[in-house]
Amino acid sequence: MKRTAIISTALIAALALTGCQTTAEYNAQRAAATQQTLISYRGDTLGQLLREQPAMSATSYEVVTATRRIFIVEDEPTVSTVYLPPYTPAAGGTFNNPAMAQAAQNLATLNTVPGVARSVTRYCRLRVDADRIAEEPSPDSWRIRNVDYSGNNC
Incomplete structure (x- = not known):
C-alpha cells in the first residue's frame, strides 16, 4: 500500500494499538508509527513525498554540500x-x-x-535530507536520504 497521508497512516496504526494504555504509551506508539511511515520515503524523491502529502509544502532548505540539501517541509498550523x-x-x-x-x-x-x-496549535515540520539526482530545478531532482519530524500533528 502506498503512503496516502502521514497523519492518517500513523493515526490508524496508533488506534489499532489503543486498548488499555497510558497516554505516554499511546504517544510512543503513535510516534513509532509516524517514524515508520517517514522511513518508507527513503529512496523516493522529494516530489513524490509532496504529491502524497498535498497539505505539506517545502518552505526552505539548508545547503549541506553542492549535491545535498536539507529541506524543511511543513503543513499549515491549525488551532484546535x-x-x-x-x-x-x-x-x-x-x-x-x-x-x-x-x-x-x-x-x-x-x-x-x-x-x-x-x-x-497543531503543526508538522519535516526535515528532509536529500541528494541531488538531476540538474532540473524540481523536487523530483532530489532523492530522500532520511526524514525527521517535529510537531504534534505528524
Whole structure:
C-alpha cells in the first residue's frame, strides 16, 4: 500500500494499538508509527513525498554540500479549541429534612466549576535530507536520504 497521508497512516496504526494504555504509551506508539511511515520515503524523491502529502509544502532548505540539501517541509498550523462547559456537582445524599436538602443544593450551586477553553496549535515540520539526482530545478531532482519530524500533528 502506498503512503496516502502521514497523519492518517500513523493515526490508524496508533488506534489499532489503543486498548488499555497510558497516554505516554499511546504517544510512543503513535510516534513509532509516524517514524515508520517517514522511513518508507527513503529512496523516493522529494516530489513524490509532496504529491502524497498535498497539505505539506517545502518552505526552505539548508545547503549541506553542492549535491545535498536539507529541506524543511511543513503543513499549515491549525488551532484546535476544546471547550468544557460549566459543571455543577449534584448535591450528594438524600435528606429527610427539606431545609438540609435546600442547603445542600445551595452549596452545590456555589461550587459550580466554571467553563474552560483550551487551545492547541497543531503543526508538522519535516526535515528532509536529500541528494541531488538531476540538474532540473524540481523536487523530483532530489532523492530522500532520511526524514525527521517535529510537531504534534505528524
